Amino acid sequence: MKIPISIKINGREYNVEVKSNELLLNVLREKFGLLGAKYGCGIGECGACTVLLNGRAILSCLTLAVSVNGQEITTIEGLSDGSKLHPLQESFIEEGAIQCGFCTPGMILSAKALIDEKPEPTNNEIKEAIRGNVCRCTGYVNIITAIKAGAKKIKRSEK
Amino acid sequence: MNDTKYIGIEFNYYRPESLKAVLEKLKEDGSKILAGGTDLLVRIKTDMEKPKNIVEITGVKELSVLETNNELIIGAVVKLFEIEKNDTIRKMYPSLYEAVKSIGGKQIRNMATLTGNLCNASPGADSAPPLIVLGANVEIKTLNEKSEIARRLIPLEDFFTGPGKTILGAKEILTKVIVPKPQENTGSAFKKIARVNLDISKISCAVFLERKERVIKEIRIAVGAAAATPVRAYQTEKALTGKEYDLTKIQKNLALIESDISPITDVRSTAEYRKEVAPILLKDTLKLAWERAGGEVLI
Helix, strand or coil: CEEEEEEEECCEEEEEEEECCCEHHHHHHHHCCCCCCCCCCCCCCCCCCEEEECCEEEEHHHCEHHHHCCCEEECHHHCCECCECCHHHHHHHHCCCCCCCCCHHHHHHHHHHHHHHCCCCCHHHHHHHCCCCCCCCCCCHHHHHHHHHHHHHHHHHHC | CCCCCCCCCCCEEECCCCHHHHHHHHCCCCEEEECCCCCHHHHHHCCCCCCCEEEECCCCHHHHCEECCCCEEEECCCEHHHHHHCHHHHHHCHHHHHHHHCCCCHHHHHHCEHHHHHHCCCCCCCCHHHHHHCCCEEEEEEECCCCCEEEEEEEHHHCEEECCEECCCCCCEEEEEEECCCCCCEEEEEEEECCCCCCCCCEEEEEEEEEECCEEEEEEEEEECCCCCCEECHHHHHHHCCCECCCCCCHHHHHCHHHHCCCCCCCCCCHHHHHHHHHHHHHHHHHHHHHHCCCCCCC
16 A cells, blocks of 8 residues: 655655555655664664654654654754754764764754753753663763753854 | 564555544454554564554544543543643642653653553553552443444443453444542552663552541552553552551551462563562552642651
């Protein structure tokens, strides 16, 4: 069963046909070449496939592409402004919060959703927000530091 | 191992905008309801479910109801994050708030629905114990022979029949959860024991009580992940009703909970541990509910 849908991805509208059993993750990766969202566990345990749906963090490996018809998706590729990185991307680099990078897109998108809601998150709020994102390299200390630093950068850039 | 990257089976997809159209689709064999997808898609990926038709219900307006004016009404497509964010629920139904907040990570709560948690009927479904002690009913709808919508209202306590099993027929849908408004001098609490915070419960407990000065006038206790379904602890409730709230004196009554539950040993815990820890978990939950009912705070 093929179904036409329209989705907004990183600010641009698209009309595509998807199969009823196609997952959002695979449509993003295979149809749009957006390789930031990763296939990790496939069953909602790891958070590597996290994208934003209407600004909220969701798991694209457990979402049918047809289900997001008419809605708005943000992937990690939509955060930078041309070659200028998003403040959170900068702070992840500066604070050494990346090693292999596999969890990073999901981690940063979870952080962005948090900061959009709470511009000055506490450590506990950060931990709560990235509870569903698993990192197997660096541990979480640098990631939390990076999210805090990113929140400050965003605040400064808005002034 | 299953390949969880793709969905291996094909199915038809429907997203009706009326309840009647949903119910008509459910009459066809092999139809499955899709709301949040966090359980269903995992079950499809792991070959536990092979639906012919997926009927997504998020387009049905009346199922998105979330009302807190008098009784609490939660429609079938209300997501866990909406419950978590609702100030009235946090204040008036704190046990439900605590349970919902303890489910999964943010992404899961942004997707999953409360009724999905109930309909998938895990014995450890965290939202069930608080809703049971709060006296929740569930509304179930189906089409009768004349193709009219028929409705029945069931106490949530009678909804579960076994692990993954409920009284819900294949042609029926749970449309909403209805929770009565708690009266004065009542309080509720939920606690669970898990390996780490967001984990699935080894055992969980919810308490609702009514306080009359220093006495437990009425009490309802429900335990999760300690039997084939979430269960009421009737013997313990009976023993505690009318007792003065004195944790030393009621210690032996709390211990009765061991005989109210029938836990098994599984990947998450052992039957022995669950029995051992149940009275302690009950005590902590009871303390919190008592404080919330306006009772004296004891250390």
